[in-house]
Amino acid sequence: MQEILKPIEITNDRYRLGYHLAAKSGWINDPNGFCYFKGYYHIFYQHYPFAAEWGPMHWGHARSKDLVHWETLPIALTPGDKEDMDGCFSGSAVVHDDKMYLIYTGHHYYEGDDDHDHFWQNQNLAISEDGINFKKYENNPIISQAPEDNTQHFRDPKVWYENGSWYLILGSQSKDNLGRVLLYKSDNLIDWNYLGPTAKSVDREKEGYMWECPDLFPLGDKQVLLMSPQGIKADGIRYNNENETGYMTGDFNYKYNKFDRSNFQELDSGHDFYATQTMLAPDGRRLLFGWMDMWGSEFPEKEDGWSGALIFPRELTLKNDKLYMKPVDELKSLRTNKLMQGNTDIDGEQLLEFNSKQYEALVDFDISEASELGFCLKDTDNNEMLEFKYFKDNNRVVVNRFGDDGIRESVINPSSKLKLHILVDTSSVEIFINDGDATFTERIYSEDTLKFSLLSNGKSSVSYDIYQLDKN
Numbered sequence: 001m002q003e004i005l006k007p008i009e010i011t012n013d014r015y016r017l018g019y020h021l022a023a024k025s026g027w028i029n030d031p032n033g034f035c036y037f038k039g040y041y042h043i044f045y046q047h048y049p050f051a052a053e054w055g056p057m058h059w060g061h062a063r064s065k066d067l068v069h070w071e072t073l074p075i076a077l078t079p080g081d082k083e084d085m086d087g088c089f090s091g092s093a094v095v096h097d098d099k100m101y102l103i104y105t106g107h108h109y110y111e112g113d114d115d116h117d118h119f120w121q122n123q124n125l126a127i128s129e130d131g132i133n134f135k136k137y138e139n140n141p142i143i144s145q146a147p148e149d150n151t152q153h154f155r156d157p158k159v160w161y162e163n164g165s166w167y168l169i170l171g172s173q174s175k176d177n178l179g180r181v182l183l184y185k186s187d188n189l190i191d192w193n194y195l196g197p198t199a200k201s202v203d204r205e206k207e208g209y210m211w212e213c214p215d216l217f218p219l220g221d222k223q224v225l226l227m228s229p230q231g232i233k234a235d236g237i238r239y240n241n242e243n244e245t246g247y248m249t250g251d252f253n254y255k256y257n258k259f260d261r262s263n264f265q266e267l268d269s270g271h272d273f274y275a276t277q278t279m280l281a282p283d284g285r286r287l288l289f290g291w292m293d294m295w296g297s298e299f300p301e302k303e304d305g306w307s308g309a310l311i312f313p314r315e316l317t318l319k320n321d322k323l324y325m326k327p328v329d330e331l332k333s334l335r336t337n338k339l340m341q342g343n344t345d346i347d348g349e350q351l352l353e354f355n356s357k358q359y360e361a362l363v364d365f366d367i368s369e370a371s372e373l374g375f376c377l378k379d380t381d382n383n384e385m386l387e388f389k390y391f392k393d394n395n396r397v398v399v400n401r402f403g404d405d406g407i408r409e410s411v412i413n414p415s416s417k418l419k420l421h422i423l424v425d426t427s428s429v430e431i432f433i434n435d436g437d438a439t440f441t442e443r444i445y446s447e448d449t450l451k452f453s454l455l456s457n458g459k460s461s462v463s464y465d466i467y468q469l470d471k472n
């Protein structure tokens with residue numbers, strides 16, 4: 001008889017996040033199917049409900065009217081059917097004829113072969129009329145196999161509508177072990193024609209051997225190809241995570257499937273940012289979700305019956321071929337109380353005395369006299385948990401999360417101001433520098449309420465506003 005599995009239970013909520021999205025319990029990774037349908041934003045996520053570990057992937061599901069208050073819905077996709085026997089891997093959603101279409105990867109191992117590096121993947125469809133209940137398409141798969149010159153890595157479909165046709169790109173790996181994205185076209189979301197590769201890694205170490213979670217969309221006057229390559233080699237201050245998320249910009253010619261693209265650029269400089277997906281909001285904003293974690297991390301919350309979370313949703317803009325990210329403006333509706341505000345001169349470390357695990361700090365430094373500026377978070381015993389510093393002489397921004405491999409860095413554009421927007425939640429910190437010129441996304445784990453101090457080496461005048469953030 002088949003064992004009936006029960007969702008794992010949360011045993012301790014010390015690291016549970018206040019205003020970030022996570023599963024009720026169990027494991028999550030990539031955001032999937034980000035869309036707007038019948039008055040709600042919908043987000044799905046790679047989910048294993050029965051343990052705080054990656055396992056046969058389901059699609060967990062939540063919806064929200066305002067990108068801030070999320071209602072968890074029943075699991076949308078469960079693996080185990082013929083076309084998704086060993087997992088419903090990442091994919092996307094589109095709305096068509098008043099229905100929501102989920103396009104996702106079916107993951108398959110070979111029977112009798114326990115080596116999980118041996119697998120194959122196809123692409124499938126599930127449809128919903130109410131945005132809650134999903135029915136897998138009876139003639140799945142919609143794309144049954146990878147092209148001849150591809151390896152088994154063939155997944156994460158992102159679908160969009162353009163000029164009378166549906167398009168789909170897939171993350172993949174060519175037989176010469178280079179990451180690439182493949183383009184398909186359809187009139188009806190069911191029959192797909194392969195148009196060929198749209199972009200390909202120039203070199204395994206520089207641009208990766210496999211590209212996961214691709215997304216191709218117009219922004220400003222360019223097309224942006226956003227994706228998550230595996231295998232890029234660390235290069236000084238760049239590419240220090242196990243995998244990276246980044247982008248290329250360029251002009252894309254649909255007729256010839258030709259993407260005239262720039263070099264790959266990292267999108268966020270922190271330890272915990274991966275597998276992003278965007279959508280076009282009804283008001284025209286390009287919104288982004290991502291997994292606020294990284295493959296290979298320790299995930300201390302596993303002990304407590306859960307693992308993984310999503311970033312606070314961000315808005316993307318493009319300036320001078322560079323992507324800028326900021327938290328969506330709806331964040332303001334979480335402000336329940338002003339914890340502190342001030343305008344003062346500092347020189348050295350200045351503790352701001354408030355008591356909160358969930359807040360937003362807006363800090364503006366005048367950088368004329370100081371050589372280094374930043375902030376730090378310390379636990380009750382004054383152990384440093386996270387420090388952020390800006391170095392004026394070379395415009396470097398550095399996060400130190402302490403412990404092993406604690407440092408991440410970036411370089412910002414010269415500016416006369418240092419403006420920080422910091423989102424702190426029970427086990428995460430997101431730092432937006434100068435309106436998204438650089439960002440750092442970090443998980444940090446302490447059971448204490450951390451102390452927040454401003455830092456300045458040399459005199460600086462600084463103004464700050466700190467708001468408590470609560471879902472009410």
Ligand code: FRU
Nearest residue numbers: 030046057089090155212275
């Ligand atoms: C990215 C990824 C995807 C895949 C999914 C499986 O983090 O590896 O390529 O579809 O996770 O959970």
